[in-house]
Structures are given as C-alpha cells and as structure tokens.
Amino acid sequence: MPDSALLADRLATFMRDNGLKQTRQRQVIFDTFLASGDHVSIDELLTLVQQHMDSVGYATVYRTLKLFADAGIAHERRFQDGQMRYEPVEVGEHHDHLICRTCGHIFEFEDDLIEQRQAQVAEAHGLTLVAHRHDIYGECRAPETCEYRARGDGVGALVHG
Amino acid sequence: MPDSALLADRLATFMRDNGLKQTRQRQVIFDTFLASGDHVSIDELLTLVQQHMDSVGYATVYRTLKLFADAGIAHERRFQDGQMRYEPVEVGEHHDHLICRTCGHIFEFEDDLIEQRQAQVAEAHGLTLVAHRHDIYGECRAPETCEYRARGDGVGALVHG
DNA sequence: CTTATTGCAAACGGTTTGCAGGATA
C-alpha cells in the first residue's frame, strides 16, 4: 500500500522546485498509477489511463513515469522480458521479487538476512552497496489451486525458458 | 574458467541431435566467446570475432549466441542497460553479479547463505525455486586505486543514476 | 504572456526475420 498523500506531496515538491506544471494528464496518470497493482508496464498503464482520458498517448505516459522516477515516487524495474515496469515507492520499503513461471504472478519479499549479506559482499570487494536487484523465479507446486492463475492477473508474457 | 572441452562437446551433441551444421563462423564465434571475458555484449563479441573473420555480421552473432543458449553452453543476462550479455556456462557454477557504478566492472560472487534463503522464500510462497538473478550495485570506496578503472575494461555504459 | 506540456509521428537502439546466394553433410 503506497502512502498516496506522501507521494503526492513529494511529487508536488519536486514539481515546484523544478518549475514544472500540474496538468490534468499528470493527475490522471498519478491516480491510475497508485491504484494499479505493482509492476505495471507502460502499456498496461496507458490502457487504464485511457479509460479516464482517452486522448492520452504513449509519449505522455512514458514521460510522466520518468518524471515520477525522477521525483522519487516510482521505481523503474526491468525483468527478463525487457519491458520497463514501474511500482510506487513505499515508505519503509524494501522488497524484492519472486516471479512464478507457471502463472506469471509477481510476489514481493524481503529478507533481512539476505540484505545484510549483500552489504557484506559489496564491502568484501571494496565497494559500498548502493542498490541491488534480486529476482527469484519459481514454479508453482500446486498450479491447480493457484489463485493468481485463476484470476488471470499474472504477467504471462514474463514467462521464459 | 569455463571447461571448453565440455562445452564444445555439449554443443556438438546438441547440433547433431538437431541436424545442425558446423560452420567456420560458429567455430570462430565459439572460440571467441570462450576466450572473451564474461558478460560480453553482442557488439563486443562481434568486434572480437571480426578480428578473425571480418565478413561476419550481427545477425550471425545473434543467432549463434541464441543457439549457444539453447544448447546450454551460454547464459543470457540482461542488466539495467537493457542490452543482452552472455557468459559461458560453468561446471560447478553458480555466481551472481556485483556491479561497480564507479567504473562499471562486473565482479562475480556466490554466497551459500543467500542461496539457501532464496529457496526458503520460494517455498514459503508455494513455489519451487528454479532460477534467480541477484545483482548488487555498489560504489568504489577507493576509486583512485581501482585497478579496473585504470585498466578501462569496465562496462561504462552500464553506469546509471 | 511566457514557459512547460501534450500528442503525433518520426527517429532510435537493440533484436529478429525474410530472402537469395553460399556452404555443409
């Protein structure tokens, strides 16, 4: 659950500081972005946005999500399918991803122990950890009873060999 | 150090089983691929290959590396710059990547504890772990004395915000 | 009224593909 008030505020501040303008499109994209589940692709987002404002084009969505990333309210993620996906920044975040190759669903997880080890690995090589990305791919052990598969909200295209 | 004999063998078997033909190009690309450091991009590889056979074009390298991946002798990796990079399959492999944002150098690491935890995380969500990808990004704590920076063998284009 | 933003379409970079000519088994 992203903290929409906080993100709205952070975005407003960023826009003011950079002399950017508030537009109807940006408002709609912001709302849609927060309402959409995590890991939306530009296409998915565009489709959703157009339900509220059908004149919006790809370019605007691309530019707006780049803006969101710059403003620190969205993370850019690129999984194996090469498409960029976005997710709202969380407050006490940090999570990584567990992707099901059976149905395409993307779970989120967080593991302190793994986080610690990462920092140690970086140190051991003379680096200071600044970011990381950790995706786990798995196969459903009980696909028949998989709720995500049934719901069809998975990102099927993500499944690879 | 990839085991070239083993990989050559695995490739030969795959080609025979699928009625594929051995060509001079594939031979050169295979040799160059193994000799090149890890994580080569298609462009880098093409440049190297052309030093031995200047008629080779992009398409052949692309197709050949796809073939290598299918044959199980190369891994496809996509880091944040969106380009596909390849590395020879190792025998007792498994390693992950630590990327320096200062110089672009890609280190490899392996951590059993992290490996174990990952499997547990997958299990906890009802999945069986089949693959993962773990990239750590760091900044050099002593860039002046960084040997990789001096050598300039880093992948500069990889460095991002 | 000035400056930023939009929507379109064209450009772009990396990857894939159709095809005619050339090489392999």
Added chain:
DNA sequence: TATCCTGCAAACCGTTTGCAATAAG
C-alpha cells in the same frame, strides 16, 4: 543434392525525441 547457414537489409518492438499546437502559471 537437399538442407542448413550466412549476410544483407528490412522489419520489429519498446523507448525517446522534434515539433507545432495547447494549456498552465
């Protein structure tokens, strides 16, 4: 000789950009 492979160029896909029209401050 039948089939696969190559090299080229064109197609492709996701993303970025130039531009004239439009909207925000």
